[in-house]
Amino acid sequence: MNILLAEDDLNLGELLSNFLKSKGYQVDLTRNGKLAFERFNQKKFDFCIFDVMMPEMDGFTLAKEIRELDKKVPILFLTAKAMKEDKLEGFALGADDYLTKPFSMEELLARITAISRRADIGEASEEEKYQVGTIAYEPTYRILHLAEGKKKLTTKENQLLHLLVKNKNEILDRQATLRAIWGDDNYFNGRSMDVYIAKIRKLLREDPNIEIMNVHGKGFKLVIKE
Amino acid sequence: MNILLAEDDLNLGELLSNFLKSKGYQVDLTRNGKLAFERFNQKKFDFCIFDVMMPEMDGFTLAKEIRELDKKVPILFLTAKAMKEDKLEGFALGADDYLTKPFSMEELLARITAISRRADIGEASEEEKYQVGTIAYEPTYRILHLAEGKKKLTTKENQLLHLLVKNKNEILDRQATLRAIWGDDNYFNGRSMDVYIAKIRKLLREDPNIEIMNVHGKGFKLVIKE
DNA sequence: CAAACGCGTTAAAAAAGGTTAAGCTCTATT
């Protein structure tokens, strides 16, 4: 299981990282929210642990960005002792739990176990495979199973389609997507994204029930009729 | 839009109720959780605002009961300042937001606007299907089945028509609608809405029994004769 | 009843999106 850990205190960070690794998890440690966000978009994570107070981008903002793209990945916050209002903000973002420093390693492990068990029900994680209308899609291998045969997607095609599919029937926010895939939501990246939407639409044309609809000024939404 | 308000402090209750009414919402004010729950079962509400501390039945218990019946209706809690663990409990129940007393009316309005927008346009994802006079309407796919064939609606057309249809035979309040769709009820958005009312009227002209009537100074009402 | 306001409607301006193709930047290959 892959864990994304964002902690600016390098001592604590290494400590946690080593502990979790010793328990059989794979851990990516990042120094701040910004780096964590980039990492999150490059790799698939099953669990996130964020310190709330970090330079560049704090844990809550980070969680907000991530929630735009992934509604499900469990997020656990590490907060300095007994903050008041701050905690709530975390929960409103769909946090699954929080720990107040100082905490014991065992406590952390217990939470991770409990939450990931809950999150895992019905999900075989690792090998992802989707059925989009009549078309099978394997983001892990970037393969689209069309009627005429397998089609290998490019990096960007795959990233975008993956997000669309993960957020089926929901609006995929334009800005958040741009930041996730292109790292920046300026005008030109926006146009680039439009170009990729066009490419993907062409690829999925095979099944007339699939539609990527535009929500003016907001983003795109993948819907599949009946 | 119908709001269910539960607040035992009658002064505050009346104040809130009047303020919200002045902003175009219909408000049912109840004195405690028990009465609120009864009211909830008699009428359809689009939004709930509950004080946490109330006699008979507190806000959290109330929310728990309501969530048993309705998983989606937005709930906002009003809490006395800075409770600690208690607050968290609210979020676990699927609260959408909370406000800590004292708060400003504007702040409340902003939250309501934001949440109901999110709930409204974000995910209308269940297969809805309406019959408006002789015209079938599928808001999920933004399709209007006219005599001449299918007509695809634009984002705004769809949002507005959806609200009209959901509130058939009831007045769709102008200001509340503007905040729900446009996020702000300023003069220009108002004119924009009028333009869309005109568009929709044109689309629905096919069936002479359909009428979108104006209620001067209040809003619009979709009625279907006999 | 007149001034102010709200609404109906149409047209024009502005913004956002759809699509195609040319250009650029890598990387792999000769």
Added chain:
DNA sequence: AATAGAGCTTAACCTTTTTTAACGCGTTTG
């Protein structure tokens, strides 16, 4: 090192969607 190819970005052009403006008419209110 030059060439070719793949992938991505930028540019260009066009369409659709939304907003803003303008004008006229009905309604309300003092």
